[in-house]
Amino acid sequence: MSIIEVKDLSFTYGINTPFEKKAVDDVNVCFNEGEVIGLIGHTGSGKSTFVQMLNGLIKPTSGQVLLEGKDIWEKPKEIRKIRFKVGMVFQYPEYQLFDETVYKDISFGPRNKGLNENEIDLTVRKAAKFVGLSDKLLNKSPFDLSGGEKRRAAIAGVIAMDPDVLVLDEPTAGLDPKGREVLLAQIMGYHKERKNTIFFVSHSMEDISRIADRVMVMNKGRLEMFDTPKNIFAQVEKIESMGLRVPQITKIITMLRERGYDLTDGVLTVEQAFSEVVNLLKREGVI
Amino acid sequence: MTRDIALGQFIPGKGIIHRMDARVKILLLITYIVLIFCAFNFVSLGIVTASVIAIILISDIPVKMYLKSLKVIIVIILITSILNIFYGSGDPLVQFGIFKITLEGIYRAIFVTVRIICLIFISSCLTFTTSPTDLTDAIERLMKPLKIFHIKVHEIAMMMTIALRFVPTLLEETDKIMSAQKARGADMESGGMIKKIKAMTPVLIPLFVSAFRRAYELAVAMECRCYQGGDGRTRMKVLKINKLDVACILVTVLFLVGVILCNIFFAAKI
Ligand SMILES: Nc1ncnc2c1ncn2[C@@H]1O[C@H](COP(=O)(O)OP(=O)(O)OP(=O)(O)O)[C@@H](O)[C@H]1O
Ligand SMILES: [Mg+2]
Numbered sequence: 160m161s162i163i164e165v166k167d168l169s170f171t172y173g174i175n176t177p178f179e180k181k182a183v184d185d186v187n188v189c190f191n192e193g194e195v196i197g198l199i200g201h202t203g204s205g206k207s208t209f210v211q212m213l214n215g216l217i218k219p220t221s222g223q224v225l226l227e228g229k230d231i232w233e234k235p236k237e238i239r240k241i242r243f244k245v246g247m248v249f250q251y252p253e254y255q256l257f258d259e260t261v262y263k264d265i266s267f268g269p270r271n272k273g274l275n276e277n278e279i280d281l282t283v284r285k286a287a288k289f290v291g292l293s294d295k296l297l298n299k300s301p302f303d304l305s306g307g308e309k310r311r312a313a314i315a316g317v318i319a320m321d322p323d324v325l326v327l328d329e330p331t332a333g334l335d336p337k338g339r340e341v342l343l344a345q346i347m348g349y350h351k352e353r354k355n356t357i358f359f360v361s362h363s364m365e366d367i368s369r370i371a372d373r374v375m376v377m378n379k380g381r382l383e384m385f386d387t388p389k390n391i392f393a394q395v396e397k398i399e400s401m402g403l404r405v406p407q408i409t410k411i412i413t414m415l416r417e418r419g420y421d422l423t424d425g426v427l428t429v430e431q432a433f434s435e436v437v438n439l440l441k442r443e444g445v446i
Numbered sequence: 447m448t449r450d451i452a453l454g455q456f457i458p459g460k461g462i463i464h465r466m467d468a469r470v471k472i473l474l475l476i477t478y479i480v481l482i483f484c485a486f487n488f489v490s491l492g493i494v495t496a497s498v499i500a501i502i503l504i505s506d507i508p509v510k511m512y513l514k515s516l517k518v519i520i521v522i523i524l525i526t527s528i529l530n531i532f533y534g535s536g537d538p539l540v541q542f543g544i545f546k547i548t549l550e551g552i553y554r555a556i557f558v559t560v561r562i563i564c565l566i567f568i569s570s571c572l573t574f575t576t577s578p579t580d581l582t583d584a585i586e587r588l589m590k591p592l593k594i595f596h597i598k599v600h601e602i603a604m605m606m607t608i609a610l611r612f613v614p615t616l617l618e619e620t621d622k623i624m625s626a627q628k629a630r631g632a633d634m635e636s637g638g639m640i641k642k643i644k645a646m647t648p649v650l651i652p653l654f655v656s657a658f659r660r661a662y663e664l665a666v667a668m669e670c671r672c673y674q675g676g677d678g679r680t681r682m683k684v685l686k687i688n689k690l691d692v693a694c695i696l697v698t699v700l701f702l703v704g705v706i707l708c709n710i711f712f713a714a715k716i
Contacts (some may be wrong), residue, residue, distance in 0.1 A: 174510070175455055175510065176510075177511075211625065214629060216625045216628060216629060239628075242629055242631050243631055247629040249622070249625070249626045249629070252626065252657055254619075254622075254623065254626075254652055254655075255627060255630075255648075255652055256625035256652065257647065257648045257649075257652050267627075267631075267632075267648065268630040268631050271630060272631055302655065316630060317629070317630065320630065425607075427686065
């Protein structure tokens with residue numbers, strides 16, 4: 160069953176001003192429950208705008224977002240309820256931290272949701288564990304954490320609301336390679352345990368190809384492609400014409416194939432490529 | 447949401463007023479403010495209003511933007527004009543208890559309303575057509591004589607530039623932080639005054655933190671580029687007065703004379 164259905168969705172910034180700008184243009188798409196969706200697109204292609212419409216932070220200029228079959232703007236007064244169902248982690252979420260301690264900050268969402276103290280304590284600790292924040296850090300001021308720790312605290316703040324759909328807008332931007340790796344693994348660990356739908360915006364094709372079940376490609380506000388990473392990244396020319404690129408390892412394998420090496424198409428990760436090449440070498444009797 | 451505020455927002459363009467020297471524009475704005483308050487009867491007020499409308503039309507800015515700038519102060523206009531209606535002396539036209547409406551009161555209300563609207567339009571015209579940097583540059587140049595009194599003109603102008611520069615940035619930041627907190631279920635719309643103020647803490651704290659961070663970073667960046675105040679600093683864009691400016695000054699002076707003559711030759715209404 161599709162958990163979110165998007166119908167003819169459009170959004171224009173600054174309507175009736177000289178700065179009018181169509182950021183999302185007539186998008187139609189469906190997401191299944193438990194899927195990991197990747198969203199890629201050039202800077203300014205409308206990714207952030209699109210995901211903010213999924214939990215009603217922005218009201219669409221036209222079109223609908225259906226959550227479990229119901230239009231989220233059906234009762235505008237109850238839009239807050241939607242925000243607990245569709246959790247949203249913004250680009251650079253560390254700038255939203257505000258409370259005295261990390262613990263209190265993470266508990267902001269669950270408290271707004273109206274949980275009691277016991278439940279709050281439980282969800283906060285669980286969320287902190289998912290993103291690897293130790294108990295010692297929980298009692299610190301969020302302003303005394305390192306950049307990466309702040310990021311994780313902010314993500315925990317959204318996970319703590321236990322949303323059915325978790326939207327992450329470039330969660331790994333600006334982190335060091337190790338930090339990215341760890342955060343990505345933590346998010347996937349969370350997904351495996353909670354089995355909810357994850358929506359992942361990223362500029363890293365490597366990250367996307369590693370975790371996404373299906374990938375949306377946006378260009379100038381339009382949804383250009385929506386398919387499995389394998390099918391998407393097979394269309395190198397189309398992807399590159401939109402100012403994007405395919406994962407480097409995919410490109411290398413494609414080039415090797417063009418030179419006549421017998422490798423399978425649609426290799427997305429280094430691990431896959433490694434076994435492919437080893438198999439080839441074995442077949443040819445080199446090793 | 448915060449973006450809807452149109453008051454004081456530069457809109458790039460190539461119209462006549464865009465091309466004028468910012469210093470001249472400021473001086474002419476001051477002249478116009480004097481003019482608006484010098485118009486004592488309907489004829490002179492008519493002339494001033496007509497010229498303000500003319501300026502709006504040649505300013506290459508959509509009229510909608512001007513109307514938007516009125517939205518913010520429409521309440522003030524309404525209150526002052528209603529107060530004025532009841533304020534006049536003379537024979538009452540209508541009377542309820544201690545409140546009476548006189549012809550003079552109605553005249554007053556019309557004058558006040560037209561004056562405020564003209565003031566807003568003409569000052570919006572300056573901020574719509576002049577970039578903040580040009581504006582502060584011009585202010586700095588105009589205040590230069592104050593240096594004799596050991597007033598730090600350059601520093602004041604620099605602070606104004608920076609403040610103006612960061613208004614949109616902070617508005618954008620406020621929007622972003624508000625969205626982020628709303629995404630965590632913050633309820634900023636419902637509840638009474640006190641509840642609403644309380645609900646703003648999760649927005650204000652990150653906003654202050656980031657404002658201080660920006661200030662600190664900016665200071666470091668300025669020091670790295672050897673900024674050391676105004677002495678011996680040259681400009682990239684030198685302000686220059688050209689024919690267009692002279693023409694505009696002449697037209698304004700003509701209006702000034704016209705309004706003064708009208709005041710003398712037609713009986714003063716108020
Ligand atoms: N608050 C706003 N007001 C006006 N225009 C905006 C606003 N936010 C975004 N835009 C414009 O809308 C378009 C889409 O922006 P959006 O932030 O959705 O892009 P994005 O795909 O998330 O880009 P990035 O990869 O850089 O985050 C851009 O052209 C941008 O300039
Ligand atoms: Mg974005």
